[in-house]
């Protein structure tokens with residue numbers, strides 16, 4: 551079978567969010583190529599996968615119960631030979647960053663990493679990657695024989711776009727030799743339980759360094775309250791201890807996709823954008839009209855937040871009666 555194979559991650563009985571986004575990307579790419587789509591996961595498939603791929607491979611072996619780059623690479627190499635896809639898509643997670651370059655090399659390929667999109671031109675795929683902190687977009691045309699390997703940046707596709715559907719599950723048992731696994735896995739890293747789940751919020755008001763001082767956060771908090779929104783922040787705000795870490799949005803914080811994201815005094819560094827650009831509507835308030843946040847914003851207010859935010863609070867209160 552050829553087509554597109556999405557190699558996904560599941561943890562603690564649930565699909566990793568970026569895996570659902572990658573499943574959506576795989577479905578879209580397969581449709582553009584008019585090719586079949588399949589998915590694979592190491593271990594169990596926790597629930598039916600959105601988009602209903604033609605098949606879901608569950609790759610099982612005792613030596614895969616804990617992650618090691620050697621065992622995962624060897625197992626997935628065998629699976630890719632078996633499934634024989636033209637394209638392999640993976641979510642750009644820490645784990646994928648660890649093993650996928652090695653996996654691609656086994657097929658004489660280089661991993662095209664952290665892609666934000668793709669298009670199909672005359673049946674050839676062109677992947678899009680960002681360079682220099684998102685200042686440039688590069689087109690990457692894969693070449694050479696063998697399957698193409700690409701990882702997908704978090705937030706680049708919408709998990710909901712995969713749609714619903716059931717898929718037949720096929721168990722794949724690779725042949726693995728314990729003596730070839732060079733690392734001994736320790737206890738899996740566990741994130742501390744989060745008191746705030748920003749991913750469930752419909753509206754998020756997010757504050758950045760433009761706020762200048764801790765005391766000023768109250769101004770933005772008022773806007774969040776008026777809108778019934780969750781308060782979030784860019785990294786410097788959390789690094790300073792002005793808001794708790796669990797309210798940080800971005801590559802080292804939470805990835806959110808609310809209906810409305812209001813960025814207040816946030817410049818729009820790529821590490822922030824990856825955590826929020828999947829939001830349905832983005833409003834940016836920034837006094838610098840050239841701030842990169844305006845490139846992803848649906849509505850932009852180029853102005854001083856200390857004037858704009860109180861005016862917005864008043865307008866929202868008036869509108870809500």
Ligand SMILES: Cc1cc2nc3c(=O)[nH]c(=O)nc-3n(C[C@H](O)[C@H](O)[C@H](O)COP(=O)(O)OP(=O)(O)OC[C@H]3O[C@@H](n4cnc5c(N)ncnc54)[C@H](O)[C@@H]3O)c2cc1C
Nearest residue numbers: 758759760784785800801802803815816817822836837855
């Ligand atoms: C490995 C790594 C991981 C990272 N992870 C994250 C992450 O998860 N999340 C994250 O956010 N960042 C992350 N960062 C940091 C990121 O690179 C940026 O430094 C950070 O996002 C900048 O935050 P900011 O936009 O609040 O601040 P700044 O870049 O300083 O921007 C402040 C903005 O406020 C505007 N401003 C100033 N005064 C006003 C005013 N009165 N009214 C209106 N606007 C005003 C300015 O024009 C400016 O655009 C990471 C960096 C690295 C290296």
